[in-house]
Amino acid sequence: MLEFLFLLIIVGAGTGGELCVSRAMKVVGEVHDFRPAALVRFVFLAMRVGWMWLGIALMTLAFFSLLAMLSIENVSFVVPVTALSYAAGALGAMLLLHERISTQRWLGVLIVCLGVTLVWLSRR
Amino acid sequence: MKDSPGLHLKTNILILFIVLFAPLGNVLLSKGMKRIGSAKNWVPGDIFHILLKIVTSGYIWLGIACLLIFFVAYMLVLTWADYSYVQPASSFSYAAVALLGYFLLGEPVPPMRWMGILVICLGVFIVGNTHPRTTGKA
Numbered sequence: 001m002l003e004f005l006f007l008l009i010i011v012g013a014g015t016g017g018e019l020c021v022s023r024a025m026k027v028v029g030e031v032h033d034f035r036p037a038a039l040v041r042f043v044f045l046a047m048r049v050g051w052m053w054l055g056i057a058l059m060t061l062a063f064f065s066l067l068a069m070l071s072i073e074n075v076s077f078v079v080p081v082t083a084l085s086y087a088a089g090a091l092g093a094m095l096l097l098h099e100r101i102s103t104q105r106w107l108g109v110l111i112v113c114l115g116v117t118l119v120w121l122s123r124r
Numbered sequence: 125m126k127d128s129p130g131l132h133l134k135t136n137i138l139i140l141f142i143v144l145f146a147p148l149g150n151v152l153l154s155k156g157m158k159r160i161g162s163a164k165n166w167v168p169g170d171i172f173h174i175l176l177k178i179v180t181s182g183y184i185w186l187g188i189a190c191l192l193i194f195f196v197a198y199m200l201v202l203t204w205a206d207y208s209y210v211q212p213a214s215s216f217s218y219a220a221v222a223l224l225g226y227f228l229l230g231e232p233v234p235p236m237r238w239m240g241i242l243v244i245c246l247g248v249f250i251v252g253n254t255h256p257r258t259t260g261k262a
Binding site for chain 2: 002021022025026028029030031039046066067068070071072074075076077078079080083086093097099104105107108109110111112113114115116117118119120121122
């Protein structure tokens with residue numbers, strides 16, 4: 001069940017990392033200027049937020065777990081099963097970022113999870 | 125920021141970048157890892173040997189470049205759209221990665237996997253027609 005362990009790390013660390021990055025982006029503020037110099041300045045600003053570094057660390061862990069899983073299974077299996085992060089993402093966004101998740105979105109998340117189950121069952 | 129067609133256009137263009145570059149990056153990583161192979165026993169020596177192969181693989185670096193483009197687009201869009209909107213919208217890439225895996229890498233994709241991916245897309249359509257901001261006043 002090595003694949004399952006890698007999947008848990010990809011989903012857990014990946015979602016945690018994205019939530020941290022999202023929190024950091026809200027601290028930096030909305031981008032209005034898309035010129036290269038402004039974008040570089042934006043990246044430097046983002047790098048001064050602690051949440052960004054925690055997010056990057058977690059996403060790095062998720063990345064190497066993804067590489068490990070890709071060395072075992074096909075990409076058409078690995079990437080769709082990581083959609084399990086929908087459930088983790090919706091829960092995390094609601095609990096940590098205090099975003100309001102509508103019933104319609106929860107229904108979508110539930111259907112996505114059903115799809116992930118079908119993809120997992122398609123495994124040899 | 126006020127709700128405007130410009131906000132939706134800006135959001136959709138960056139989501140297009142996300143949908144294109146994330147699957148391409150993953151396919152390149154997959155190609156690289158299939159060439160490198162998996163660790164036999166997952167002992168530190170084995171893992172170190174594989175890490176060395178990873179950092180010298182052209183496919184891996186190309187994949188990382190694509191994922192960096194994806195990541196920058198993702199960071200930008202998150203400055204105005206909420207995470208719980210961006211994540212579902214960007215998940216069209218799950219279908220794109222299966223198509224690329226099938227056509228570019230020649231991976232066998234069983235019918236049940238296609239069905240699962242279609243169900244994932246259905247979930248995406250349900251959550252996709254909502255406003256980018258979820259934390260505003262009702």
